[in-house]
Amino acid sequence: MDSEAWQGVYVSHVRPLQTLINRAQILLHSIALLLLIFYRLSFFFLNQQSKQYFFPWLLVFTSELLLAFIWLLGRASRWRPQIPKHILLPPEKLRPQLPPPAIDVFICTADPEKEPTLEVMNTLISAMTLDYPPDKLHIYFSDDAGSPLTLHGVREARRFSRWWVPFCRKYGITQPCPQAYFSPAREDHRHDISRDDGFMEQKLIVREKYEEFKDGIRDGTKKWAGEAAIRSRVDHPALVQIIRCNNDDEGEVKSRNEIELPLLVYVSREKKPSHPHHFKAGALNVLLRVSGAMSNSPYILVLDCDMYCNDSTSARQAMHFHLHPHFSNSLSFVQFPQKFYNVTRNDIYDSQLRSFFTVEWSGMNNLQGPILSGTCFYIKRLSLFGISPHDKDSSKHIQDFEKFIESMKENNRSRDFAVEEAQHLASCTYENGSKWGQKDSIHKLGFSTIHWWRIS
């Protein structure tokens, strides 16, 4: 393997000042705790009144011991605080020498009233715009409400992507989310005017298309609002559909740009009031099966509907870790921070979750890695099978599974046939009596994980 290609990828940097402050704080806090423990114990053994107040003191003491223990466990991530440093290679060189592995992207939405369709579609578009070979990217969009508005939105998003994706590719736009890119708050708009490569004309055209896309969503919102939509949310059949555009549109844009878009599959699993649906976990299980039958990519990106991709190179960054010889086969997932924007100015409760992601998650990188935050992570499909990476039989399990998928594909022959199969996999009774969704800790199996973000 060409080792040059891997140079400088994992650069984490321990912060000496922060380490000193944290350790001093840990020391002071520990002294205070020891004094407290001494004080409580001395009450039991030295105080005359201890018999009278024995139980209240014991209760308080036990709680304090418990809290102190929890506090102690939390220090692990602060002992060696570190930040990931710049990747030394520029993004265009972030391509591993190996052919890039395929990625399935899972996006879940549950309710078009609580999760505005326009925002959700922006997440979908951002995933379609990831800087990755389109034939290696497959997007599975789960709609738990089975809403015609959401399906309409997905179609509109697909249509707009044929303008947006080529534009981003051609001009190297790294912000893949159109809403964020066209936001007046974005500072780069000022520099755009000085470009003389036809950029401004194209930008205006795409901007206009974005407005048309928004109008399309607005029309849909008016059309499908109301009672009927709400009722079907808990009771509807499975629907799996590959979203394509009509041929006329497709031909027009293809000849202009010759850029293909990733496969986009709309999945609305079956729901019945009499069957538990297990919320997001249930939706992800269905996507895992449906994608297994259709593309079965070795890596999966999971996104909540309101968590758009903020950096189009994230897929390549994640794959660099996954394919890196240093991490070998034991890496389960690469977790990107879950960032919230537009929270209040004085964010006194840290709604942006900065302490979580910049301190705790990064601090766990050398301790087998952080736990999942639930969104924005690239996970290895095999690590979800409950097999340890150190298990001698693991390759046999994997071969068996791959044989099963291959035989299914041979039987199906075409993707359209796989859609029929997928519909069955999305039924609400499929998991009955099976081991689907049973708990198995990734870390306990021996996998490691990484928290990562590129500071630019």
Ligand SMILES: O=c1ccn([C@@H]2O[C@H](COP(=O)(O)OP(=O)(O)O[C@H]3O[C@H](CO)[C@@H](O)[C@H](O)[C@H]3O)[C@@H](O)[C@H]2O)c(=O)[nH]1
């Ligand atoms: O029946 C359901 C319920 C939720 N979702 C989706 O699941 C995601 C997360 O749900 P949300 O209501 O946004 O939960 P949050 O509390 O905001 O999410 C945090 O906490 C969840 C677990 O509690 C994690 O799964 C999320 O990743 C994490 O962002 C969203 O995309 C929902 O559309 C479904 O697909 N089906």
Ligand SMILES: [Mn+2]
């Ligand atoms: Mn959420």
